[in-house]
Amino acid sequence: MTTVVELGIPADRLGLARTFDRASGFEFQVGGMIGGSPPLVWTSGSDRDSVRRALEADPSVDVIASVADDTGKSSTDDGTAFSQRDRWLFRLEFGDGVKLFEQIVTENDGAILTARGRESQWAVKLLFHDRESVSACHDLLEQYEFGADVTRISGVNDLASARTPLTETQYETIHKAHELGYFDVPRGVTLKELAAELDVSHQALSERLRRSHAALVSAELTDRTAPMEIDP
Incomplete structure (x- = not known):
């Protein structure tokens, strides 16, 4: 769980x-x-x-x-x-x-x-x-x-109740991409290789990553309006 x-x-x-x-x-x-x-x-x-x-x-x-x-x-x-x-x-x-x-x-x-x-x-x-x-x-x-x-x-x-904008599928995608070094410079894995690892098409993975990035950016911009304090 x-x-x-x-x-x-x-x-x-x-x-x-x-x-x-x-x-x-x-x-x-x-x-x-x-x-x-x-x-x-x-x-x-x-x-x-x-x-x-x-x-x-x-x-x-x-x-x-x-x-x-x-x-x-x-x-x-x-x-x-x-x-x-x-x-x-x-x-x-x-x-x-x-x-x-x-x-x-x-x-x-x-x-x-x-x-x-x-x-x-x-x-x-x-x-x-x-x-x-x-x-x-x-x-x-x-x-x-x-x-x-x-x-x-x-x-x-x-994941919504955990205050993260990602769905389970989006989180799994971002997690696997991070694990395999997709976000590293230079990249540790290509988009094609990552798609094969996740058993999805190149286009489907590209769209999933764009939606995940958009959700994270939107959440971050929204979070910027909140006071910086430690959660109780």
């Missing part, structure tokens, strides 16, 4: 601990971690310069680029207006803590749905196909001393 696991992990085990210490009121939200490339990360704090300097001095991340701002009343790409704290978008390369965490999750057939942080604590939401994978992943997290605190475990009959 599909299982969603929510974890709290100290920043000194995953990353950004020094940024939390140096940037007053620092919070972040990772825009997505599919494909292994440096993710986009929304940040907030007392001011942009303090956040940028703290990130640049933090040994657990490399600042690849400063991408964009959300200041005062803004709008999403679909035209919806909103008003919230100023936020600044960076592309960050995370260090060994996050990379090991991602490896443990993916090798146990899991996926990272969301990752946010505030007050020196990460809140991550993971998706697994079964409880056995959850148990194996948790054992490894304990073995590597991540200090993970399970805040919620829930079984779902469909």
